[in-house]
Amino acid sequence: MAAVGASIVFSGLVALSFVISQIHKILALWEEREKYLARFKKRLLARAAEKIQAPDYAQRQFPDADELAEDYGPLVDQLKQPFTLSQLFEVARQNDLPHPHLSIQRLQEAGILVAQGDGTFTWNR
Amino acid sequence: MIDLLFQFLLNTGYYLADYRNYIMLVVGSTFLYLGTAKKYEPLLLVPIGFGILVGNIPFFKGFGIGIYEPNSVLHYLYFGVTTGVYPSIVFLGLGAMTDFSSLLAQPKLMLLGAAAQMGIYFTFLGALFFGFAPKEAASIGIIGGADGPTSIFLTAKLAPHLIGPIAIAAYSYMALIPVIQPPIMRLLTTKRERLIKMPPSRNVSKKELLIFPIAGVLLCCFLAPTALPLLGMLFLGNFLKECGVVNRLANTAQSAIIDTATIFLGFTVGCSTQADVFLTPKSLGIFFLGSVAFSIATASGVIFAKIMNLFLREKINPLLGAAGVSAVPGSAREVHLMGLKQDPTNFLLMHGMACNSSGVIGSAICAGILWSFFI
Numbered sequence: 001m002a003a004v005g006a007s008i009v010f011s012g013l014v015a016l017s018f019v020i021s022q023i024h025k026i027l028a029l030w031e032e033r034e035k036y037l038a039r040f041k042k043r044l045l046a047r048a049a050e051k052i053q054a055p056d057y058a059q060r061q062f063p064d065a066d067e068l069a070e071d072y073g074p075l076v077d078q079l080k081q082p083f084t085l086s087q088l089f090e091v092a093r094q095n096d097l098p099h100p101h102l103s104i105q106r107l108q109e110a111g112i113l114v115a116q117g118d119g120t121f122t123w124n125r
Numbered sequence: 126m127i128d129l130l131f132q133f134l135l136n137t138g139y140y141l142a143d144y145r146n147y148i149m150l151v152v153g154s155t156f157l158y159l160g161t162a163k164k165y166e167p168l169l170l171v172p173i174g175f176g177i178l179v180g181n182i183p184f185f186k187g188f189g190i191g192i193y194e195p196n197s198v199l200h201y202l203y204f205g206v207t208t209g210v211y212p213s214i215v216f217l218g219l220g221a222m223t224d225f226s227s228l229l230a231q232p233k234l235m236l237l238g239a240a241a242q243m244g245i246y247f248t249f250l251g252a253l254f255f256g257f258a259p260k261e262a263a264s265i266g267i268i269g270g271a272d273g274p275t276s277i278f279l280t281a282k283l284a285p286h287l288i289g290p291i292a293i294a295a296y297s298y299m300a301l302i303p304v305i306q307p308p309i310m311r312l313l314t315t316k317r318e319r320l321i322k323m324p325p326s327r328n329v330s331k332k333e334l335l336i337f338p339i340a341g342v343l344l345c346c347f348l349a350p351t352a353l354p355l356l357g358m359l360f361l362g363n364f365l366k367e368c369g370v371v372n373r374l375a376n377t378a379q380s381a382i383i384d385t386a387t388i389f390l391g392f393t394v395g396c397s398t399q400a401d402v403f404l405t406p407k408s409l410g411i412f413f414l415g416s417v418a419f420s421i422a423t424a425s426g427v428i429f430a431k432i433m434n435l436f437l438r439e440k441i442n443p444l445l446g447a448a449g450v451s452a453v454p455g456s457a458r459e460v461h462l463m464g465l466k467q468d469p470t471n472f473l474l475m476h477g478m479a480c481n482s483s484g485v486i487g488s489a490i491c492a493g494i495l496w497s498f499f500i
Contacts, residue, residue: 001249002246002249002250003246003248003497005245005246005249005491005495005498006242006243006246007496008348008349008490008494009239009487009491009494010236010239010240011348012227012239012344012345012348012349012490013235013238013239013483013486013487013490014235014239015344015348016235016340016341016344016345016486017232017233017235017236017483018232019340019344020228020229020232020235020333020337020341021233021339022231023333023336023337024229024329024330024333025377027330027332027333027336041426079216086456096442
């Protein structure tokens with residue numbers, strides 16, 4: 001009985017001390033609520049805008065097939081025709097061209113890189 | 126005519142008194158001396174001391190004079206004690222007088238108020254060991270809370286026949302704080318520990334002070350609803366003070382109301398120490414266990430503060446543990462004085478008051494819990 005009583009008193013006062021230690025923090029939060037709400041709303045809006053713009057940005061920024069052909073043409077000239085995609089990839093990497101995988105895929109889709117059926121490709125420009 | 130005079134003389138106190146009455150008259154006079162000349166808790170010891178004198182004037186039983194005789198004036202006044210009305214009213218005034226800002230500034234000090242309540246439970250076990258009935262043991266244990274009204278409240282509910290000795294023991298030990306606590310504090314602390322300085326408390330906003338009584342009453346009374354008569358009134362009084370819109374009520378609660386209750390409480394408790402009821406071996410046992418309770422409560426607070434220091438980056442002065450008993454403001458003052466003795470620039474009073482006020486809450490919860498165990 002004594003142990004139970006002592007534990008109850010202790011837990012009660014510990015809980016009360018925790019609550020009163022948080023009162024000033026809660027009050028500060030309440031008093032600054034306009035500021036925090038505004039900041040929260042701003043962050044939410046920014047996140048929503050990021051979500052919408054991200055794909056557009058990627059599409060807009062990535063060069064089209066013709067632009068890529070201009071960049072990759074001089075590299076292809078260095079290679080002996082027909083060439084493999086791994087050779088083209090290696091040359092592009094050595095010249096620090098961005099997104100070589102995506103670029104080569106784009107060139108293939110545009111018919112600038114033409115498959116020969118034996119794993120090699122030719123440059124159609 | 127001579128017969129009439131003879132009859133009259135037979136009915137006087139001089140004839141009816143026995144040695145026990147004289148012992149109690151000496152006790153009452155000692156209380157008055159301590160209260161007036163030594164200024165030990167005069168607000169309590171003066172009405173109690175005078176009550177002891179009044180209660181121990183022998184009278185012819187059956188005339189409705191004594192406090193234990195139904196229909197006597199004293200019996201009606203004593204009703205406030207036996208029903209727990211006066212302690213509740215005292216708590217209302219206490220709440221209206223208490224500034225909880227030091228506690229709100231350092232909530233961790235509340236744990237010392239909890240630790241000091243261990244004296245109650247140790248003494249409860251001790252009283253059971255010495256053969257007291259469980260309800261009596263609980264009433265004796267509460268003396269360790271060092272809170273007169275709380276002791277009276279619980280005893281009125283559990284062991285009304287012991288109100289006199291328990292109330293006298295509780296108030297005596299409260300008055301003897303300057304004698305009991307310092308040796309225990311010195312014994313359990315090193316000089317280095319006594320020199321620990323407490324950081325200045327942060328400023329507490331008005332809103333915090335306003336929210337505290339509401340949070341306190343909800344949290345504590347949901348936990349121990351039986352503490353409602355005490356804690357409900359304590360927090361009501363404090364809310365009256367802090368809300369600032371009922372200053373008249375707050376002023377009345379902290380002056381006229383608490384003063385009236387204290388007078389009647391002290392006086393009737395004093396009167397209840399009628400020699401034939403009070404001077405029993407049980408009372409001696411209660412006084413002994415009461416001193417044990419008070420000492421253990423003081424020691425528990427100090428030791429717990431030292432344990433806390435093992436885990437705290439910012440150490441607390443372990444003397445503050447002694448202020449965890451709810452003798453407001455006596456024990457806080459004693460802690461402050463001992464701190465000053467070691468270092469005249471070490472001011473512990475406000476920190477001690479934080480422990481003190483948490484001790485008041487703690488002992489009221491303890492009383493509620495003990496009461497609920499026996500409902």
